[in-house]
Amino acid sequence: MSDNPAISDLSFEDALKRLETIVxxxxxxxxxxxxxxxxxxxxxxxxxxxxxxxxxAQARIEKIAVRPDGSAAGVQPFDAG
Structure with a gap:
């Protein structure tokens, strides 16, 4: 499949589409x-x-920390758990 771009060059969406085709x-x-x-x-x-x-992508996502009064207190790393 030399006419296909390298896997590392594919966007997430294109890689997922190719994976679906393979499945x-x-x-x-x-x-x-x-x-x-x-x-x-x-x-x-x-x-x-x-x-x-x-x-x-998950490592780059941040959540907004909110004070008890509802105002923004800054951002914190996203915690998926």
């Missing part, structure tokens, strides 16, 4: 064993790239 192809059962192995490996790299981008 559909694998689930269809139409791919040969060799193609399935190649697709699975690409899908695993895409999954890793998407996960890394999500973690990086």
């Amino acid at each position: 559909h192809r694998l689930e269809s059962g139409e791919a040969s064993l060799d193609e399935s192995i190649t697709l699975y490996a690409e899908g695993d790299r895409l999954r890793g790239q998407c996960e890394a981008r999500l973690q990086a």
Whole structure:
């Protein structure tokens, strides 16, 4: 798939679309064993790239800290937990 951009160059959305295409192809059962192995490996790299981008985005998200009177007290790191 040399005509495709490198996985690291894909936007999150494009990587996710490619991953969905791969999943559909694998689930269809139409791919040969060799193609399935190649697709699975690409899908695993895409999954890793998407996960890394999500973690990086989450690390940049901040939440607004609010004082008891409702006024903004600044920002704090986002806590997903």
